[in-house]
Amino acid sequence: MEKILNNLGKIAFILTVLGVGSLVAVVLSGAIYPDMLFRVLTPVGILCTFAALALYIIQWIRAVYQSYKRGEKSAAMILLILGIAVIIFSIFRIYTK
Numbered sequence: 001m002e003k004i005l006n007n008l009g010k011i012a013f014i015l016t017v018l019g020v021g022s023l024v025a026v027v028l029s030g031a032i033y034p035d036m037l038f039r040v041l042t043p044v045g046i047l048c049t050f051a052a053l054a055l056y057i058i059q060w061i062r063a064v065y066q067s068y069k070r071g072e073k074s075a076a077m078i079l080l081i082l083g084i085a086v087i088i089f090s091i092f093r094i095y096t097k
Contacts, residue, residue: 008062012055019048 022045031038060083067076 008055008059012052012059015048015052015055019045019050019052021045022048 022041026038026041026045029037031041033039060079064076064079064083067073067079
């Protein structure tokens with residue numbers, strides 16, 4: 001189980017590259033809605049990107065838990081506060097536009 005959790009970062013990176021790469025391919029090709037390239041690559045790109053985001057979140061939660069478990073409570077608190085700050089900053093940017 002630990003080996004699978006260690007590979008989360010690699011899997012998330014591969015999914016990110018695939019997702020963003022397929023979205024960039026759609027943009028660079030100039031494909032619009034009725035085109036088959038658009039209808040296939042856009043959902044694949046969005047799915048890969050959000051799956052990678054979920055894996056990054058799982059990896060972050062695991063890092064906070066491991067820091068807390070090892071007794072590094074200050075490191076766990078810093079990771080937790082930074083994560084919450086990023087989430088709040090992102091939400092604030094979305095709603096202030």
